[in-house]
Amino acid sequence: MRVIVPIKQILDPAGFVVHRRMERVFVNVENYIINPNDKNALEEALRLKDAHGAEVVVLSLGEPRVDDALREALAMGADQSFLLTDEAFAEVDAAAAALILGKAIEKIGEYDLILTGQRALDTGASQIGPRLAEYLGLPQVLEVRKVSSLDNGTLRAKRNWEDGYAEVEVSLPALLSIAPQANQPRYPHGARIMNAYREWKVTTWSLADLGLSEEELSPLTRLQREAFPPERTLGEIIVGTPDEAARELALVLREAVDW
């Protein structure tokens, strides 16, 4: 069994401050991390590895620095990694990104599952999963919060559905996008961290390696303008005596928590 996980490297939000009044973003420390929700997808794949001996393959599209994200994925437990990098990939939109990832997945060969994060923290577009499934002609289950079972090529999963969830069944191969609440990603083991840089390799593929031409990547969308959304008041203040407030808070929490 082979599980493929496309991941995205993003700028660590801990390193920048958004100044709304000045409409500027100040980057104090330029650190890059794996998109947190993509780690949920990787964790889900690693659990399938632990339970069913699946081979986990990660791939990522981006600048050469994305190598670090792939090595972190190897350290967490992935078996193989592919970096898709080329100057021609610099300005691609979601449609072209899905095409590049799709070509790479076809080049990797056989697979049973593709797991993606539900959304990226930077763009928040949630497009890669569905577009990739369309390109590869796969059934897709989005916002999966739990993979319930997997046998004989049939996977059952719980996916978020309005205020609750829906239990769905899908035949493999399929694509699942994993919700952030699906799991708590593991820490990489110290020895795997050392080996990820000293022993293991990341395979790099370029435009030519994927048999693509620059024309195929011309964007369908164009960025017009960026703006800052209006400031929101976060949270809700519960008023009343400590007793009343505690009771109210307990009720709110009870409703919010997914038992």
Place this chain on the structure above:
Amino acid sequence: MDFTFPKEYHLFRRMVREFAENEARPLASEIDREDRVPFETIEKAAKLGLMGVPFPQKYGGIGAGEIGYCILMEEIDKVCPSTAAIIGAHTGIGAMAIYLGGTEEQKQKYLVPLARGEKVGAFVLTEADAGSDAAAIKTRAVRDGDDYVLNGTKTFNTNGGHADILSVMAVTDPSLGARGGITAFIVEKEFPGVHVGRKENKMGIRGSQTAEIIFEDCRVPKENVLGQFGAGFITFMQTLDVGRLSIGAASLGGADACLEASIQWAKTRQQFGVPIAQKQSVHFMIADMATEIEALRSLVYRTAWLVDTDQPFSKEAAMCKVYGSEVIHRCIDSALQIHGALGYSRDFWVERAFRDQRITEIFEGTSEVQRIVIASQIFRPEGVRISA
């Protein structure tokens, strides 16, 4: 000249920092208050290879060397000096003695489970009348057939109450003194005649357990002589040489936590209508802390590099310990001053850090002993021999 860490150490630091924040910090106050060892944290650390960071992977370690081990100690000490002390006694000296002095068989049998964190180690040297003067130990080991029989009482052993594998120093020939007369042994807790005595009621690092260990006709097989017979004092001193460095690293983390907290508090705390971060008296304290921390960081990681590249490091490691412990002393004092009455309150971590810090100037060789080590290294090439 390149001062950048190889990339694997960036990822390692990030992992350790997340581990420290999520697993060690939430328990730091509780284990101090309740005087209990955080076994749950140690178990989780073991699963990530954090109990065997400096050792090669063939011995169950992660192969991160002293640089990796210093990163670990720095990040853990930022949030919980008790947890750092447990790991330090286990890895930095307990298991380290076996790594430095042990035979291949001993390493396979004892170092592998220690490095994997399946067993806990301790370094058993100090006695009531022998601390800084380590050669004054009285614990005796007498040959009897294929065994040695140990008798004596060891004090102030970190992890002493719960360690499985003890690296122990005992006198095998009183007529020969430190060089020739002292031998190191690997003692399993399960050997007959090993007893845990009283547990110390300490000022700080209360989440680590410091206990007395009593050997009463304890039989240790001759295969468990650690290093050369009669060379135990040297094995132990070499172990302490390396251990010292990591206390400098731990102090660096603790001092950094003081600085960071002081900056944040100074921005928040308003007096005379402005944040105290506007006050020159605070600027000077913050500037001094930051400068000393930066100097310590350079010293610690350069020394770790000396160790990992097989260069002499004895003098520098002693400098890491004495300077580190005194830097964190001054930093916690300034942090407490900046926090004012809040810093003196038991409800806030600064008070605990103040108590936790003090031991760094005492354990694994007092500041005075470190200065003797440094001076003797300086004077030796001048033909001047320094005795304590």
